[in-house]
Amino acid sequence: MRNPLSKKIVEIEPSGIRKFFDLVSEMEDAISLGVGEPDFDTPWRIREEGIFTLEKGRTFYTSNAGLQELRTEICSYLDRKIHVKYNPDTETLVTVGGSEAIDVALRCMLDPKDEVLIPQPCYVSYLPCAVMADGVPVVIPLQYDNEFKLTVEDLEKYVSPKTKVLIMPFPNNPTGSIMTKEDLEPVAEFVKEHDLYVLSDEIYSELTYKSEHVSIASLPGMRERTIVINGFSKGFAMTGWRLGYCCGPEAIIEQMIKLHQFAIMCAPTNSQYAAVEGLKNCAYEVEEMRKSYNQRRRFLLHEFARMQLECFEPFGAFYVFPSIQEFNMTSEKFANRLLHEEKVAVVPGTAFGACGEGFLRISYAYSLEDLKEALARLGYFIQRLRNER
């Protein structure tokens, strides 16, 4: 029999998270700080709207690009938040989570051998999606010393005449790093100079704790070179609803709608109606969640300082990314021992790229009680490691 599988797909490395997930699942009563989704239930208004639309029998396909009302609300939301105006009819696509938008955008923009710059550590999907789109992923390892921000020096090292797309994953999962307007400006200049396009994954845009989120699309001359990806999973605590969106130049969005139409048809109708309610009436709920994350973030950093665990102060998402380099062991080994000896699960930084070595991703999408218990255990563990030396 012939091999049923595509070589390209088989050669894609499985996610490093998966292996760790299996380990943690086998461990009873482990406290996990490994979750990449909010601990809050979706605000009740949104859930109630979902129930209401089901009762009304709104169970049919929507237009491929998404409900007109939702697209209009998305555009007015983006105008309020990032101060960029998009046309809901021609420049907006509602997708199945932000993940679909990443996949479809790369498929629409890449020809074989086109290079995609991927700053790491980052979310696990960009690299395989670039490969699936026949592109060539080029990893840019970000530096702890720069608080894992992307700089022009980094870009200069990895750009080539074949580079077409730059992924901008900020606020960043797993580091929690954000890019301010001042950080973005030189990057934008570089992008224009080298005639690149940007895929700006802003799924954590609601969760910044120092200054308002700034989108690279809002900088001069960048709107026409940027696809903004966002969604409802993180800020609105709607992971399971699978709803995201992207906005960008008409020429690109038009092709994306075509692909989305053939592969997906449309995003879940029920989720789309619920999301309209979220955009219209849930600013308060979103703000309250943000405040709560910020309190936990401060608590975590304070505890790290107390146990003298080195960590830069991250101002976005719901992750901290402490360094464990002083212990002279790999992130994976550290995470494994922490899991077995103290029953606390954290994700090794290497799950998000090789340059995550020496770091851990710790999520604070947990109740304060859980965080306290987990940090106490982490504290014992670190003390023991220091005593071993």
Place this chain on the structure above:
Amino acid sequence: MDDLRYEILKYMEKQSRVNLGELAVMLGVDEVTVANEIADMEKQKIICGYHTLIDWDKTGIESVSALIEVRVTPQRNRGFDRLAERIYNYDEVHAVYLISGGYDLLVSMEGKTLKEVSHFVSERLSTIEGVIGTATYFILKKYKDHGTIMVPKKEEERMPVTP
């Protein structure tokens, strides 16, 4: 009211057993500032007390809660205040509100038995001069009280590790 006070109150409204150091860390200010703000708000009676939310049903101790609508004749110059005072001075009365709508005062009270509550209403409340009618509603089950849902919380449903 400034933001800090608001944040302190929002936190303490749900969690009055506050660890000052911890709250200060979470709000990004120093402990002395938090302590001073709380002390000031206690003085100004913005913070009126610290209470414990108890699910008495779980203790096995018999108790009955009731809400009582009271219709009254307001008094010249004193309005409803004098009558409200005569009612709220009873220890078994937990809360008294002046209400818009079909009646005047809403009284929340607690007794050991149905009989004790009934007795209080017929002997004490109804006989106060100016009270012209009452309607008593016994509480059968508390689902949510002071913003806290009384039914057990659901278990963690998220997968333990996700990207």
